[in-house]
Every structure is written in C-alpha cells, then in structure tokens.
Amino acid sequence: MKDMSPFKLLMPREKALKEILNAVRPIERTERISLERAVGRVLASDVKADMDVPPFDRSAMDGYAVKAEETFEASQFNPVKLNVVGVLHAGESSDKPIKKGECIRIATGCPIPPGADAVVMMEFTEEKNGIVYIFKPVHPGANIARKGEDIKRGEAILKKGDLLSPAKIGVLASLGHKDVLVYQKPRVAVISTGSEIRDPGSPLEKGQIYDVNSYTLTSILLENGASVTRSPIVSDTIDEVRSAVLRYLDHDLIVFSGGSSVGERDVLVKVVEELGELIFHGVQIKPGKPTLFGLVEGKPILGMPGYPTSCLSNAYLFLVPAIRRMARLPPKIPRKVKAKMGVRIVSASGREQFFTVKIKNGIAYPAFKASGDITSLANADGYIILPVNLDVIEKDEEVTVTLFD
Amino acid sequence: MKDMSPFKLLMPREKALKEILNAVRPIERTERISLERAVGRVLASDVKADMDVPPFDRSAMDGYAVKAEETFEASQFNPVKLNVVGVLHAGESSDKPIKKGECIRIATGCPIPPGADAVVMMEFTEEKNGIVYIFKPVHPGANIARKGEDIKRGEAILKKGDLLSPAKIGVLASLGHKDVLVYQKPRVAVISTGSEIRDPGSPLEKGQIYDVNSYTLTSILLENGASVTRSPIVSDTIDEVRSAVLRYLDHDLIVFSGGSSVGERDVLVKVVEELGELIFHGVQIKPGKPTLFGLVEGKPILGMPGYPTSCLSNAYLFLVPAIRRMARLPPKIPRKVKAKMGVRIVSASGREQFFTVKIKNGIAYPAFKASGDITSLANADGYIILPVNLDVIEKDEEVTVTLFD
Numbered sequence: 001m002k003d004m005s006p007f008k009l010l011m012p013r014e015k016a017l018k019e020i021l022n023a024v025r026p027i028e029r030t031e032r033i034s035l036e037r038a039v040g041r042v043l044a045s046d047v048k049a050d051m052d053v054p055p056f057d058r059s060a061m062d063g064y065a066v067k068a069e070e071t072f073e074a075s076q077f078n079p080v081k082l083n084v085v086g087v088l089h090a091g092e093s094s095d096k097p098i099k100k101g102e103c104i105r106i107a108t109g110c111p112i113p114p115g116a117d118a119v120v121m122m123e124f125t126e127e128k129n130g131i132v133y134i135f136k137p138v139h140p141g142a143n144i145a146r147k148g149e150d151i152k153r154g155e156a157i158l159k160k161g162d163l164l165s166p167a168k169i170g171v172l173a174s175l176g177h178k179d180v181l182v183y184q185k186p187r188v189a190v191i192s193t194g195s196e197i198r199d200p201g202s203p204l205e206k207g208q209i210y211d212v213n214s215y216t217l218t219s220i221l222l223e224n225g226a227s228v229t230r231s232p233i234v235s236d237t238i239d240e241v242r243s244a245v246l247r248y249l250d251h252d253l254i255v256f257s258g259g260s261s262v263g264e265r266d267v268l269v270k271v272v273e274e275l276g277e278l279i280f281h282g283v284q285i286k287p288g289k290p291t292l293f294g295l296v297e298g299k300p301i302l303g304m305p306g307y308p309t310s311c312l313s314n315a316y317l318f319l320v321p322a323i324r325r326m327a328r329l330p331p332k333i334p335r336k337v338k339a340k341m342g343v344r345i346v347s348a349s350g351r352e353q354f355f356t357v358k359i360k361n362g363i364a365y366p367a368f369k370a371s372g373d374i375t376s377l378a379n380a381d382g383y384i385i386l387p388v389n390l391d392v393i394e395k396d397e398e399v400t401v402t403l404f405d
Numbered sequence: 406m407k408d409m410s411p412f413k414l415l416m417p418r419e420k421a422l423k424e425i426l427n428a429v430r431p432i433e434r435t436e437r438i439s440l441e442r443a444v445g446r447v448l449a450s451d452v453k454a455d456m457d458v459p460p461f462d463r464s465a466m467d468g469y470a471v472k473a474e475e476t477f478e479a480s481q482f483n484p485v486k487l488n489v490v491g492v493l494h495a496g497e498s499s500d501k502p503i504k505k506g507e508c509i510r511i512a513t514g515c516p517i518p519p520g521a522d523a524v525v526m527m528e529f530t531e532e533k534n535g536i537v538y539i540f541k542p543v544h545p546g547a548n549i550a551r552k553g554e555d556i557k558r559g560e561a562i563l564k565k566g567d568l569l570s571p572a573k574i575g576v577l578a579s580l581g582h583k584d585v586l587v588y589q590k591p592r593v594a595v596i597s598t599g600s601e602i603r604d605p606g607s608p609l610e611k612g613q614i615y616d617v618n619s620y621t622l623t624s625i626l627l628e629n630g631a632s633v634t635r636s637p638i639v640s641d642t643i644d645e646v647r648s649a650v651l652r653y654l655d656h657d658l659i660v661f662s663g664g665s666s667v668g669e670r671d672v673l674v675k676v677v678e679e680l681g682e683l684i685f686h687g688v689q690i691k692p693g694k695p696t697l698f699g700l701v702e703g704k705p706i707l708g709m710p711g712y713p714t715s716c717l718s719n720a721y722l723f724l725v726p727a728i729r730r731m732a733r734l735p736p737k738i739p740r741k742v743k744a745k746m747g748v749r750i751v752s753a754s755g756r757e758q759f760f761t762v763k764i765k766n767g768i769a770y771p772a773f774k775a776s777g778d779i780t781s782l783a784n785a786d787g788y789i790i791l792p793v794n795l796d797v798i799e800k801d802e803e804v805t806v807t808l809f810d
C-alpha cells in the first residue's frame with residue numbers, strides 16, 4: 001500500500017494565512033475617479049485643505065446681523081430698535097459696513113457683513129416699517145460660524161490609505177474636489193479547471209457538471225474590492241494550465257480552482273514549481289485540504305479545491321483577507337453570535353473543521369452535507385471552526401457562529 | 406415676538422421612521438442580469454431545480470469502482486485481487502458494465518460505471534500489471550456522491566426575495582443558470598438646493614460654498630443598493646423646486662437637501678403640499694430637525710436639512726432603512742461597541758441627539774462640532790443617540806456607540 005497523497009505535510013490554517021498575507025502586496029497603481037462614484041474606494045494621496053470651510057464667517061441662523069454691544073440692554077419688555085439697512089437672501093453678500101444703530105436681515109449661510117459681529121435669531125425679533133425690535137441680547141460671535149471652523153486651510157484633513165466613507169466624500173466635496181485619486185482595485189483572474197466542467201448556459205454531456213467555483217469566487221472577490229476577469233474553463237493538463245498562468249500574469253492575483261483528482265491536483269503544483277516557487281500545498285482544514293499557494297514572477301497564485309464547498313469556504317478563510325490586503329481595505333470583521341448546538345457533532349479528521357450551520361431560535365443545526373455540495377453553504381447562516389484537537393461537540397454545548405453577512 | 410418656526414409639532418424619530426417605512430414600497434420591476442455580476446442583488450423569482458446536482462452518481466474519491474461485496478474479505482495482509490478493465494479520467498464515463506472480478510480505475514467526479522456500487526480509495530490499493538490489490542473492504546455506496554445529493558430535481562432551492570450571496574450564486578451556477586432574474590435597484594434622484602451652492606470643480610464667488618450633500622447622499626445610497634441620478638443644483642424657489650419634483654417623478658424616490666433658511670425650508674413644504682401630501686415636517690432629533698417627508702403622485706419625497714452633518718446623520722437614520730426596504734435588502738445591522746465617555750456631555754435640546762464620537766482605547770470623545778461641519782462625521786468612528794429626556798452623561802459613564810462601518 002503506497003502513499004498516493006500528494007500532501008507531504010499539511011500547513012496549519014493560521015500559518016497558511018500568514019504565508020499568503022506576507023506574500024501579497026497592496027496595489028500601488030492609482031487612478032483618478034469621479035467623486036460621486038468614489039465611496040468605498042481607498043484614497044491614494046494625503047489631502048491638505050487648500051481653502052477654509054466655511055470659506056467666510058457666515059450666519060448660522062436666520063436673523064439680523066448686528067453689533068452685539070448694541071443689544072446688551074435688550075429685554076422682552078424693553079426691546080432695542082435698529083434700522084434694517086439691507087437684506088441678504090441665500091447666496092447674497094454685502095460689502096457695505098453696518099454702522100451704529102443699523103443692522104442687516106440675513107439668511108442662514110450668508111457672509112456676515114462688515115461691521116457686524118453677531119446674529120440675533122429671527123425668533124427674538126419683530127420687524128415693522130424698516131425697524132427691527134430686538135428682544136434678547138447677544139454676545140459678540142453669537143450665531144456666527146467662523147471661517148475655517150469646519151476645515152482650516154492648510155490642514156491635513158485626509159490621509160493616503162483612508163477608506164472613502166460618505167462623510168469623507170463630503171469633506172472632499174466641501175473643498176471643491178470633483179474627482180479623487182484612489183488606488184486601483186486589484187485585478188484578479190479566476191480560472192476553473194477540469195475536463196468535466198462546463199460553463200452554465202451550455203448543455204451538459206454525460207459525466208459533465210457545471211462550473212460553480214468561478215462564479216462563487218468572482219462573487220466573493222467583487223464583494224471585497226477586486227476587479228475580476230473570469231477565464232474560460234481550462235483543461236487540467238500541464239500545457240493548458242501553464243499557458244493560463246502565463247496568460248494572466250498581467251493580473252495581480254491568479255486564482256485557480258479544480259483539480260479534484262490526485263493527478264490533476266499535481267498539475268498546478270508542477271506548473272508553479274516549474275515557473276516559480278511553491279509556498280505551500282495542503283492545509284490542515286476540512287474541507288479545503290488541497291489548497292496551494294505559490295509565486296510566479298512575484299505574482300501570487302492561489303489554487304483552490306475543486307469541490308464547491310471546499311473552494312468557497314477556503315475563499316472566506318484565505319482569499320478574502322488576501323484580496324482586502326491587496327485592495328487596502330480594512331480586514332472584514334464578520335458578525336459572530338453565540339448559539340447552542342442542536343445535535344451532537346463528531347469530528348475526528350485531525351484537521352480544523354469549517355462546519356456550516358443554520359440557526360433557528362438560537363440553536364445551531366448542521367448545514368454541512370459534503371464538500372461537493374454547494375448547498376452546504378447556500379443554506380447556512382454561518383460557520384463554526386472546530387479546533388484540530390476537538391473530537392466532539394455535545395448537544396446543547398455553546399458555540400460561536402461566524403455569520404455569512 | 407412672533408413664532409417664526411415653521412415646525413408645528415416635531416415628530417419623534419421612531420414615529421418619523423415608521424411613517425417613511427410605511428410609505429415606501431419595495432421595487433416590483435425586475436431585470437435579467439449575468440450571473441457573474443449578480444452578487445448582492447435580490448432574486449425576483451423562486452428557483453426550482455430542473456436537474457439533479459450532481460446529475461449522476463459520481464465518485465467522491467480517486468480510486469477503483471468495484472462491486473462492494475467482492476471486497477468484504479479484504480485486509481491488509483490478504484488483499485482482494487481484481488482485474489482493472491478500464492480507466493476513467495476526469496470528464497470521462499463508461500457504459501460498459503463491470504462484471505464479477507472486475508473493476509475500473511476512476512477519478513474523483515466521474516460517473517460510477519454500471520455494475521459498480523462502491524469506490525475503494527486509491528490509498529488502500531496497489532495496482533500492478535492490470536491487477537489491483539485491495540487492502541480494505543468497502544460497504545455498498547462507499548465514496549459515492551449520489552445523483553441529486555446536493556440538489557434534487559424539482560426541489561424549490563431558492564426563493565423570490567433571497568439575497569444572492571456567493572453560495573446562492575453557486576447554486577444557480579450548479580443548475581446551469583447563466584443569468585438570473587433580480588429586482589431592479591430603486592432609482593433615486595438626489596437634488597441639492599440653494600442659490601449659494603456650487604458644484605465642486607467650479608470656482609466659488611463671494612458667499613458661495615460647495616455642494617456637499619448631493620455627494621454624501623449619493624455615496625450612502627450607492628452603498629445601500631440604489632441607482633442614483635445626481636441632479637444639477639436647483640435654486641430655492643417654488644418654480645424651480647416644483648419643476649425638479651415633476652422632472653424626477655419617474656424615479657422611485659426624490660431626496661432634496663438644502664433650504665437651510667426659514668423661507669427656503671418652506672419652499673419644499675409648499676411644493677409638496679401643492680402637488681401631493683405632506684406627511685411630516687420637523688423631527689425631534691438634533692441635528693436634523695428640518696427633515697420633511699411627503700408623497701407626490703405616490704412617489705416619496707424626502708427633504709433633508711441643508712447642513713452637511715444634519716443631512717448625513719439623518720440619512721443614516723431615515724434614508725438607509727428606507728432605501729434598503731425599497732431595494733429589498735435586509736436591514737443593516739451596524740456594529741455596536743461599549744465605551745466610556747471621556748468627557749462630560751450636556752444635552753438640553755429637548756430632542757434626541759445624534760452625537761458623533763471618536764473612540765481611543767475604549768474611551769469615547771466627542772467628534773461633534775456643529776451641524777454645518779462635515780468633519781463632525783468624517784472624523785468620527787460612530788455615534789451615540791442621546792434620549793430626549795437625558796441632560797447629562799457623566800465622564801466615565803458607559804455608552805453604546807453605533808459604528809460607521
């Protein structure tokens with residue numbers, strides 16, 4: 001009985017992830033894009049304010065721009081009277097200084113006219129025949145938003161690497177930026193291999209099945225900030241796989257899936273060893289053992305298992321952190337919930353186990369069927385990672401479920 | 406002193422949200438899109454499997470397809486011998502029944518040939534000159550993935566309204582779907598109003614500021630499943646606002662922002678009352694009081710405050726739940742963390758308060774500057790909602806911060 005397993009020594013999951021994260025590089029290429037489509041992208045240069053926001057002292061209220069000291073004696077029963085010498089509607093401004101005994105009616109947002117140093121809110125005034133009665137004193141500076149109060153000219157307001165949230169987009173807009181320099185999305189080639197695999201939409205012949213993995217991988221990559229090229233299906237031969245690697249080396253990452261049989265699994269190993277460096281082959285996780293990682297001309301090559309569940313579960317574990325690092329996105333922090341196991345689970349694989357569950361009323365039930373079954377994931381709410389050395393989870397035992405959302 | 410406030414009775418936040426959610430309708434229009442770009446979209450029809458997955462009994466392992474009963478006597482020291490009468494590589498199949506004393510070498514994924522009822526794993530065999538030695542017995546069915554084991558023909562596998570996760574995309578691929586019927590994204594028109602507002606990229610004249618709100622609103626809408634038309638800036642006059650409402654009534658939702666001064670705030674109120682029905686105007690929240698909601702020809706119109714922070718904070722509170730309901734996306738469940746207040750906060754507005762904070766080492770510091778200040782949100786990690794009846798949060802008091810992520 002000889003050892004047919006192509007796996008010499010399985011790499012623990014954490015170590016495999018570390019190897020991948022060490023090898024992939026954040027994208028350095030940048031592009032300038034329209035501000036209105038920039039949300040969720042990553043800023044590629046520091047932004048220093050080249051203007052004040054607001055650009056001038058402005059009224060924070062509808063009311064009357066006054067000299068504050070003239071209102072100090074005002075009260076509800078002894079209003080101060082001022083001549084209204086002008087009106088500023090939204091968008092208007094006045095250069096004419098106001099003098100003693102004068103004021104200007106002003107709308108929220110208008111520049112404070114010269115000579116005024118406070119705004120009395122409309123609510124505390126009454127205007128009659130060009131005279132306004134002021135019923136409440138204001139202190140100098142009252143109801144004025146100062147020039148540069150929000151953002152000061154020269155201030156380093158956003159940093160290279162900032163994730164562009166709606167509010168940060170707002171900062172750029174307030175400074176008059178119509179477009180923004182961001183890092184390009186990592187370009188990923190996704191390739192399904194296997195002679196038995198057909199693209200959805202084409203008829204199946206005997207022994208053939210539809211390609212699932214290039215669709216699930218494309219989906220998860222798009223959700224995590226990548227730009228994806230889905231390759232036509234490639235046969236599991238050295239020549240075809242080699243030429244696929246070479247064809248997609250202009251991408252930032254090549255992700256293969258397939259090669260579920262021993263001979264086929266070896267094909268990508270051989271190609272990577274021939275063209276570059278194999279970093280690992282075989283991970284101590286179930287499902288998902290036949291995962292490989294290597295570098296060809298510095299470009300990372302990830303080989304995912306052919307089975308749909310193994311492929312997608314390993315995508316959550318390895319591909320998502322890798323692509324987010326390349327895209328300079330913060331690590332994804334999935335929601336976790338506590339649940340009680342609804343049944344006893346036995347795991348004796350000698351590997352960590354990615355175990356999918358469905359949660360009903362706080363109780364977790366297995367959703368896992370088999371590595372080949374995509375419904376193991378499609379019907380699951382989340383997953384549990386069972387440690388290598390854990391054989392049994394008893395019914396009613398508490399588990400932490402990482403949710404798929 | 407007369408009451409200049411256009412707000413008769415402020416509506417509590419929860420009630421305002423309920424009014425909005427009652428009035429907006431999930432989109433009924435559908436479209437057929439390519440499966441490889443469908444992640445995150447919402448399925449618009451039930452999907453019944455029109456084939457079995459896998460479509461045939463297949464080998465789950467590399468090994469030998471055998472009649473199980475012929476292996477029952479096998480052991481490590483007394484292997485059973487069988488003639489290897491064929492080889493099935495990936496993608497191949499055989500119609501020739503295997504007979505007593507025979508087996509076929511088979512790759513993972515190949516159809517089980519007629520006559521065989523089990524697969525012996527490669528690891529427990531040794532092949533020499535057309536004869537295979539089998540060192541371990543297998544039971545009938547061993548290492549066979551049954552036809553329909555993953556998905557049964559006729560099974561209702563996905564439901565109308567399902568959010569298309571990578572795994573559900575995989576289910577559709579496994580059934581051979583190349584495209585998928587999804588609900589259209591809600592079409593939203595975003596309109597900034599105000600004579601003092603200029604679009605970023607154009608020069609500012611005295612008294613003018615850049616449009617922030619149409620950018621922040623567009624961003625938050627795109628993040629939550631909408632398709633957005635950003636309108637050119639509209640002046641705050643009855644005629645201009647009326648014609649903007651009428652122009653964008655072919656959209657599913659119209660979001661205005663602006664009208665920060667009393668007179669301007671009235672413009673949208675008047676237009677909505679003239680053309681349709683005003684549902685509320687004025688919300689008991691700070692900042693964000695001057696928010697209005699109404700219906701014109703059944704189309705929801707949301708009027709957001711002109712101040713950037715008020716506008717965006719109310720977008721988180723009202724617009725996000727509304728647009729997700731229209732897009733049929735599940736409610737967003739933001740992450741929340743506990744923190745200790747780093748300073749004493751006094752709030753005596755008589756309204757709920759949306760108070761932004763920055764968190765350092767588990768301690769929350771105020772990030773709020775003023776309603777007009779976009780940096781109140783851009784520099785914040787999250788926000789606290791202070792209840793109406795709460796006046797003070799003491800230093801070191803524990804608060805729950807809702808994170809912006």
